[in-house]
Amino acid sequence: MELLQVKYWMTPNPYFITQGETLKKAVEKMDELRIDSLPIVDKNKHLLGMITLRKLLYLLLHGSDGESLVQSTLTRNFASISPADSILDVFALPYDQLPVLDENGVLVGILTRRDILDGFSKYIYRLEQRQNSAEALNIILDSAYEGIAFVDENGILQEFNNAYSRFTGIKREDAIGRHVTEVIDNTNLHITVKTGIPERGVLQNIQGQDMVVHRIPIWKDGRVTGAIGMLIFEGVTEVYKIHERLQEDHRKERSQKESLTLIKEGDSRITIDQIIGTSEEILNVKRIARRAARTAATVLITGESGTGKEMFAKSIHHLSPFSTGPFISVNCGAIPEQLFESELFGYEEGAFTGAKKGGKPGKFELAHNGTIFLDELGEMPLMMQTKLLRVLQEREVERVGGVKRYHINARIIGATNRDLKEMVEKGTFREDLFYRINIIQLHIPPLRERKNDIPSLISYYLKEVCEKYDVPYKSLTSEAVSAFMNHPWKGNIREMVNTIERLVTLVEGEIIDVQHLSKIFVNEIAPEKHVELSLTGAGTFLREAKMLGDKREKELILNALTRAGGNKSKTAEILGIHRTTLYQKLKKHGIN
Numbered sequence: 001m002e003l004l005q006v007k008y009w010m011t012p013n014p015y016f017i018t019q020g021e022t023l024k025k026a027v028e029k030m031d032e033l034r035i036d037s038l039p040i041v042d043k044n045k046h047l048l049g050m051i052t053l054r055k056l057l058y059l060l061l062h063g064s065d066g067e068s069l070v071q072s073t074l075t076r077n078f079a080s081i082s083p084a085d086s087i088l089d090v091f092a093l094p095y096d097q098l099p100v101l102d103e104n105g106v107l108v109g110i111l112t113r114r115d116i117l118d119g120f121s122k123y124i125y126r127l128e129q130r131q132n133s134a135e136a137l138n139i140i141l142d143s144a145y146e147g148i149a150f151v152d153e154n155g156i157l158q159e160f161n162n163a164y165s166r167f168t169g170i171k172r173e174d175a176i177g178r179h180v181t182e183v184i185d186n187t188n189l190h191i192t193v194k195t196g197i198p199e200r201g202v203l204q205n206i207q208g209q210d211m212v213v214h215r216i217p218i219w220k221d222g223r224v225t226g227a228i229g230m231l232i233f234e235g236v237t238e239v240y241k242i243h244e245r246l247q248e249d250h251r252k253e254r255s256q257k258e259s260l261t262l263i264k265e266g267d268s269r270i271t272i273d274q275i276i277g278t279s280e281e282i283l284n285v286k287r288i289a290r291r292a293a294r295t296a297a298t299v300l301i302t303g304e305s306g307t308g309k310e311m312f313a314k315s316i317h318h319l320s321p322f323s324t325g326p327f328i329s330v331n332c333g334a335i336p337e338q339l340f341e342s343e344l345f346g347y348e349e350g351a352f353t354g355a356k357k358g359g360k361p362g363k364f365e366l367a368h369n370g371t372i373f374l375d376e377l378g379e380m381p382l383m384m385q386t387k388l389l390r391v392l393q394e395r396e397v398e399r400v401g402g403v404k405r406y407h408i409n410a411r412i413i414g415a416t417n418r419d420l421k422e423m424v425e426k427g428t429f430r431e432d433l434f435y436r437i438n439i440i441q442l443h444i445p446p447l448r449e450r451k452n453d454i455p456s457l458i459s460y461y462l463k464e465v466c467e468k469y470d471v472p473y474k475s476l477t478s479e480a481v482s483a484f485m486n487h488p489w490k491g492n493i494r495e496m497v498n499t500i501e502r503l504v505t506l507v508e509g510e511i512i513d514v515q516h517l518s519k520i521f522v523n524e525i526a527p528e529k530h531v532e533l534s535l536t537g538a539g540t541f542l543r544e545a546k547m548l549g550d551k552r553e554k555e556l557i558l559n560a561l562t563r564a565g566g567n568k569s570k571t572a573e574i575l576g577i578h579r580t581t582l583y584q585k586l587k588k589h590g591i592n
Helices: 022-032 053-061 113-143 160-168 189-195 236-255 261-265 280-292 309-319 337-345 382-394 422-427 431-437 453-469 478-486 492-506 543-548 548-565 566-573 577-589
Strands: 039-040 047-052 097-101 107-110 147-152 157-160 201-205 211-218 223-231 297-301 326-333 372-375 396-398 405-407 410-416 440-441
Touching: 022 039, 022 053, 039 337, 039 372, 047 053, 047 097, 047 107, 047 478, 107 113, 107 280, 147 189, 147 577, 157 566, 160 223, 189 211, 189 223, 211 236, 211 453, 223 326, 236 440, 280 440, 297 309, 309 372, 337 382, 382 396, 382 431, 422 431, 453 478, 453 492, 548 577
Parallel strands: 297 410, 297 440, 326 372, 372 410
Antiparallel strands: 039 047, 097 107, 147 157, 147 223, 201 211, 211 223, 396 405
């Protein structure tokens, strides 16, 4: 019961009187603070004793003067407690005030009777709230239109609401305690607790009727402890109608004439809801993005490579007043410096040799009444930083070789994976541009800081990749999902998608387990360490050999040959290379 620990109810950094001060000083301090006792400490704040107002009055009435020192009259009959103690344990101590000492004996707080009573009161209130919440939850479950079932880690039903009971014809009391497969037709909830992969909006045939269901795993302390199943519709007829209506609307929309930029940037219609993640870290970013989108203010999106900065830029565009205009993306790190100005601002006919007849509009012109997204902003040359600053200040651009200025009405969103403040200090990024573009900053957390989103991301991209390569749907075991959650993901979501693609294409079966991941989540082997190869190290040989050089390559091959007992086919398998390649390297190193 952490809530009842002393540290949550004590008064921290309490008032005290130091060794060597007088009784008069103690009386004055008690009167000023309106308290009836004071701890006495030495110069290191180690507790020496307690002095009470009653004891002071007694001393002053029986001969001691106000100049007497407190340490000669301190009360040594007291008890001390620690911040980790429970107020249940200290309540019985016969003292009105209890000094709280840390592990070094330093005074860190005071706990009074009033504090203890406040703690008990809050704890009782919390218990009542929990009871009320449990009752409210039961009411919600029983009155919910959707069928809701909850299973534990063994697939045993722990909750089964009235809607599910009515649909299946099985009473709640008869369902709870049984394995979910005995109660719900064609269920996969028992699989969900094994894999830890959520499934949303999938079809399940229950009692001869197609149903739309969600299956959501419950994670605690790095493992799946249960899963929730939800029936969303009583049938898929309504879904089919919605699908037909959306298709019809899509045909009408495509029949309308679209501008060239809208056709080229059709994938810009990404909403914030399409960004996968329900962790507090990503939800906070979504909240800021929604607020930022309502204004025309410049936004700077920061975050490591692969975190999804462009997706957030597109979602801000979609929610902004500029959503009807184009979304123009510019990768500042991919444009040669000599072409930068003409790409951003365009050029007039004859501006330079090879200039297109009639000239060419720049990215800023194309983004008029829309959004221009400047990705990899930290790679922008200093000269272009100066010109971009003028655009931000004057909201006008001038083509290369031109004399006419074009007014632009476009939202500007910048993105970078670099530390612009550090670049400003080093003089590689203009300070005035930094403050001009950094009006609203949106920091996208790396994947390792939002681990709770990893199962949902796996589910989405696993399905997408399987469809992309037209292979049977694969699933991960819960151990494999846990390994995904513990991986550092230096390349973030981009690295994860790459990993999933490799797994889908390389793993032959339908189940991806931990042993398949060991080929990918392999630690880099330091040159000075002895190299031990195993079957799980397949595929890393060529990278290690290239890194370590010919000498180490020979050691790797000899080590593998020894482990394989001289069998060359098995040696090639251990090294993760083709047998022909092995023969070439044996010849190269003179190994018989």
